[in-house]
Amino acid sequence: MGAGHSHSESPPRANAATTRLLWALVVGVLAAVIVGAAVTWPSTWDKLGSESFLYEDARRLEAEVVAYDETTGESTVDVTTPGAEAERTMAPAGVATLVFEPGDEVLVIEVDPDQPLIFSDFERDPPILALLIVYVVLVLAVAWWRGLGALVGLALAFGIVAFYTVPALFDGASPPVVGLVTSAGALFVLLYVAHGANARTTTAYLGTIAGLLFTAIIGTWAVSAAQIPGVPSEAEVNLAFLDGRISLQGLALCGLMIAGLGVLNDVTITQASAVWELGKARPDLGPWQLFSRGMRIGRDHIASTVYTIAFAYVGASLPLIMLIAVYDNPVSTAITSSEIAGEVVRTLVGSIGLVLAVPLTTAIGALIVGLGGEAVDDAAEDHDHGGAGSATVAVVAEEAPEVTGRDAETGPREPRTEA
CATH class of the missing domain: 2.40.50.140 (Nucleic acid-binding proteins)
Incomplete structure (x- = not known):
């Protein structure tokens, strides 16, 4: 093996300018989150648990x-x-x-x-407790410390929703601002607790924030233009009865942003990891090559995630779909009806944000890795946790012959054999 690939050399790290720029962007996002939280912070939590669920004396x-x-x-x-x-x-x-x-x-x-x-x-x-125990045990057994970090981050994120988002909405705060603050704050906790404070995690965080901003902008227009919810659901009617200050359209927009958070996070962390692994395997690749190769993975991820979102809705709303199918109503009218329109808008807006987040995250990662970023910043962690995947990719890349020309896109061809 050439000296350029010696395992004794220290892995390349992100240069100082890249590191400063990344953390400056993160600090800027956090500053905006803090300001938004201060403006919309609930004045009281008395609303929580204030209504009796049962009849008097029951x-x-x-x-x-x-x-x-x-x-x-x-x-x-x-x-x-x-x-x-x-x-x-x-x-x-x-x-x-x-x-x-x-x-x-x-x-x-x-x-x-x-x-x-x-x-x-x-x-x-x-049964639910048994399922929870099985889930936690499997996550810890398969994902080790990162699984533990994900579970802790998830608990903290749900704490943000319970003790900030819900009281703030009841307090009459702006739902779009609450949605953005909740999403950006919960995402920060989830990503950095689960994946650590490094350039790869920061890339995923910034890519997700960019996707959320597009989701908020497009969602604001879509919720207003499609009059979601034009006919409130039973739960929304009850909320309006309990507190008339709640804007149902704003509530729909806030829910739209939070609903898209998990899918966006899944896509962006995967894209950031893909670019980092490409950088480990091929340190000679520049930013544009890393971006184009990362987008090959991203296009597949977009396709699979888009229909994942759609089928998740179909499965959850199957009784409603069956009920609508019974009536003699044109399909176009059924899809745009008040019962389904909200979910259709949520799926489409979330998918648009997802599609935009993939190239943005890939571009950020390609610039960081391609311009001297920390392409192997977690190699030691892989060895500590017994993860041989990254090391195997690197070794294969070292020993594989250089591929040029047409085969650089399609891979080495199989040798032909004569009959």
């Missing part, structure tokens, strides 16, 4: 089904809530397909001690 109890009468629809249940243990009757649920089995754990509401209990919901804590 209470929620836990129970276990003992028997179910198919003729009347009534059930006999054992109330298991401490201090209220007794065998009681539960009134019919009112849904023909809802059949109870002995042993089912349910939540019931007692309005009057002398009247049958009212079915509220099934008790789902045990």
Whole structure:
């Protein structure tokens, strides 16, 4: 191997000018986030938990089904809530397909001690807790410390939504500003806790912020032009009833920006990693070559992510789609109806932001790596965590022959054999 590829040499690092520029941009974004948060910071958190979910004097109890009468629809249940243990009757649920089995754990509401209990919901804590434990264990087993960082970052991001976003919206703050502050702040926590403070993470962060800005600009127009929500959903009507200061169109825009955050982050961190791995494998590539090769990966990622978003909506809204399909209504009218239009706009605007974020992130990464960036800034971490993928790519790149001409695009050809 040539001296230029010796493993004894220290890996190239980002030059001082690049590092200063990157962190200056991040500091600028954070300054804008801090100013936005200060302007929209909630004056009170009293709204949280202030409304009673039950009727006056009613209470929620836990129970276990003992028997179910198919003729009347009534059930006999054992109330298991401490201090209220007794065998009681539960009134019919009112849904023909809802059949109870002995042993089912349910939540019931007692309005009057002398009247049958009212079915509220099934008790789902045990299976959901089991799924959560399996999920956490798998993430930690496969992703190691980065998985732990992602879980911690996710918890902190949800804390931002619960203790800033929701109270700020109830407090009458501007929904678009709250959406941008929430997205940029949560993204900062998620990325840097999960992936560390390095140039690759910063590239993904800046690319995602650029995509979010485009999403906000296009979404502002789309929500207004399409009158989303022109006919509010039941949840939006209830919110307006609880607090008339909430702008439903602004709420739709805020939700649109937060909804696109996960997909944007997925695309940008993958594109940044792709450019870094290309830089490790081929240190001789310049910015334009890194960009063009990175975009080959990016185009595939765009295609797969766009239909991922679409099918995620179809799967989540299948009952609504089936209901709309029953009625004799033109497809164009059904798609633009108030029930579906909001999700269609959310999908299209999010996809536009995604498509724009890919070349922007790839360009930032290509400039950093191609102009002397830290193409192998986490090589030591890969060795520490047993990750041989990056090292294998680098070794293969060192030993593979240089490819020129037409084959530089298509790869080396297989040798021909004579019959």
